[in-house]
Amino acid sequence: MTPEKNPEQGRRGFLKQVALAAVSAPLGANLVAAAADVAAPNQPPDNAAGPAPAVGYASLGPDEAGFVEAMVNVMCPADPLTPNGVDCGLAIFIDRQLAGDFGRGARLYRQGPWAPGRPELGYQLPLTPEQYFKAGLAAAGDVCRTTRGKRFEELSPEEADVFLQELAADKFTGGHFSLGEWFNGLVYPLFEQACFSDPLYGGNTNKVFWKMLGYPGLPATHANDMVEFRGKPYPGARDPKSIADFS
Amino acid sequence: MATRLKKRTVVIVGGGLTAGLISRQLTAQGIEVLVLERGGNSSNGAAEKLPNQRDELRWDVRQGLVQDWAVQTYSLRHSRKEASLPVRRMEAFLPGEGRGGAANHWTGITWRWAEYDPALRTRLESRYGKTAIPAEVTVQDWGVSYAELEKYHDLFEKLFGISGKAGNIQGRIQPGGNPFEAPRQNEYPQPALELTEAGIIFKQTAEKLGYKPFPMAAGNSSGTYTNPDGMKLGACQYCGHCDRFLCEAKAKSTPELLLYPVLLERPQFEIRLNCHVLGVDYDRDGKRVTGVRYLDLLTGEEYEQPADVVVLGAFTMTNAKLLLMAGIGEKYDPVTGKGVVGRNFCYQSSSLVNLFFPDRWINPFLASGCSGVNIDEFNADHFDHSGLDFLGGGAITANLKGGLPIRGRRVPPGTPRWGTKWKQANADWYAHSFALTAQATCYPHRENFLDLDPSYTDAYGQPLVRMTFDWQQNEVRMSEYVTRKMEAVAQAAGAKIVGPAVPRRGPFDTRVSQSTHVVGGTVMGADPRTSVVSPHLQHWDASNLFVVGASVLPHNSGYNPTGPIAALALRLGDDLVRYVGKPDML
Known part of the structure; x- marks a missing residue:
C-alpha cells in the first residue's frame, strides 16, 4: 500500500502543498512555521477522528529545526514505503521528546563529579538530553561547514547521507565530546523511536511505519489469532490501530 | 529528628515478591507484619489499562515502571584498578518500584534451577575433581538442598498458576518436558502456553538434532485460573506486552494480583507505601538489630520503626547497601578474599543469533513474553565439561516476546542503518524473522563484588552501591561455547539468512x-566465613535479622532466578513462624 492511497492523508497532503509552494527553498525550518501560518482558523479539521495536527516546535530553534528536518528527510526519504521524515512527524517527535521529561533529564542521574569514562559506563556529561542534542547539532553544523563548505541542510541528499555516516562512524574529532557517541547514543535512538512509537507522540504519522512493518498495534488481544494465524499472514497487519483509535 | 513509632513484630524492607510470600506465611499463623515499600501502587492506572498499557515508548523504552535513576542508581568500575562512575541511566538491568516490586514488570519466566545448583561446589568437585574449580571462582554450596525446597517450589507454582510441561515427575522423565529438570512432585498447575511459529521451527530443528525441546514455564496464564488463596488469573492474550509492562488482561502472575489482595484483607498485615528505608539500627554488642529508620516520601518526615525481627527483602543491591551502611557483617575484601558483605556479586551472561525466513510467517506480535521453546542440553552442568576450559552453560531459547516495533525488529547483517534500503529490510523481515537466545550462567569471581561508592550519593545523600564487575575468563569461554552451539542450531533451522552469533565479551556494557x-552480595551458606546469612537466611551477626531475595544466591545459573527466590522466601516465612515463637539461631 502506498500512503497516497490512504484516506487519512489530510495533514500530509496539506504539508506537501506547502512544500511545493516553498519548492525553491531547501526543505527546512520554515516549513512548519509556514504551515502554522497558512492554517486558517476556519479551516475544517482534516481528520475528524484524530487530534489537531501538531505544528510549531516547542524546543528547536529555526536553525536547529532546519538541521533536524534535513536529517530526518535523509534518514527517511520519501519513497514507496513512507513519505519523507518531516511528513512522517519525525522532527516533531524529536522536538517533543526534547521539550518534555526526557529532554529535561527525567530519570537521569545528574549528580557530579563529572568525568569521562569508558563508553560501556554510559552517558557521563552534565548536560540534559535537550542540551546535549543541541550542543551536538551545533558541533555537527560547524563540522559540516568546515569540511563541506555548506550548511548541513544545503547538502544534496547523497552528500548529507555520507556526512551522517561519517558522524556515526565518529570520523570528526576535536570537539568537546564524541560526535559519534552523540549520534549513536542520542540521535539515532530518537530517530528509531520517532518512526516506530505510537503516533501519540507526534511521529509515525498515520501509523505509516507500523503499516510498513505489518505491526497490527492495538488492541493486541490475540488469544485466538495466536492459533488461527500462526504461520499465516495476519489480516490486521494491514490496518494497524493505535492509542488514539481507542481513546 | 525521627519520630519513634510503636514496636512491631516483623518488619520487612521492600514490598515486592519476597515480602508478599513471607507475609502470606506469617499472617496465616496470626503473626503481624509491617512492610515498608519505597514506591506507590501502579495498578488500575494507565500502566494497566487499554489503550495506554500498549505504549512501548512510555513503559518499555522510557522505563516507566522502573526505579528512577535520578533518585538512586549504581556506580560501576570494571576492575579495582579503575575509578568508578555512576550509571546515569541503566539499561542492563531494571529494578522495580512500588507494591509488587520488579515482579510486577517481570516477564513471568519461571524455572526451577537444576537439582545440583544448591550444592554446586560439591557437584563440580565430585564430577571433575577438587582442583577443577579455579581458585578465583568462588562457587559455594547454599547449605540447603533442592529436596528441602521442592515443596516451596510446588506451592509457589500453585500460588502463581504457572503454565508449563513437567519433565521429571518424582524421578520419571516426562515426554515433552525438560529431561534435565529437577524432580517435581506434581505437574505444573496449568498446561503450557501455545507455541509460536518460531517455537515450532525451533522445536522441529532441535528434535532433528537429537535434543529435547520443551515449552517455557510461564507466569503467563494459559487459561483462567484460581489459586489456593482464591485469587484469579485471566487467560493470556498473547499481546506481547509483558517484560517492563503490567498486564491488562490480569494474566501475568504478579504479587499485586495474587498476594497483596489477600494480605490487605488480613488484620495482621500492614504495608506502608512511599516509605524509603534509610538504615537498619544495629546493636553490635547484642548481635541484634533493633529496627529500621525510614523516610515518608509524601511528607519528608523521618521515622524510627522498632521491630522484633527485620527482614531485608529489597532488590539485590539495596540488601547489600543496608548491611554495608550499618556495618553488619564484615565487608568483603577482594585482596585477602576475607569478609562477606558484597561477595559473590554475579550478573547473567546472554547472547543471541537472528534467523530470517522469507517464506515463513513468524508474526512476532502473536506471542507472550513466555511463549518460548527451550533446550537445556548446554545449560549449567548438564553436559560433561571434561576437557573444556570453563564451567557452566546456558539454556537456548526461541522466544518472540511480542515483536514490539521500536525494540523488537531484526534486519539482516549488512543492512544500512537508515534510508530506503533500511526501511525495505524492516518491511521485508519484521514478520519473517526471530532470534535464538542463550541465557547462561555467571559464576562468582573473586574480583566481582559490591561495596559503597566513595564519591557518588543518591538523592537522600547516601552512598551509591558500587559494582566492581566484568565478564571474567570463565564466562567469556562459556559464552563462546554455548553461542557456537546455538549458532549450529540456527544453521540447521533452514533459515535463508543467519545473523552473526556474537558471544558475550567484556567490558560489561550498562547501555x-x-x-x-x-x-x-549477601549470600547464603553454611560457613560464616563465606556467607552473610545461614542456610535459613538468618544473619550470622544479628540473629533477628534475615535477608532474602536474589542477593542470597551465591551464583547465577542459566535460568531466571524467580523460582528459587520464591521458594526460599516461602521457606523463610515458615522459618520465621518458628523463630517468632522461639527466637534463637535456626
Missing part, C-alpha cells in the same frame, strides 16, 4: 539490556 538477574 545494553541483558537481564535483570543480578544476584549475590
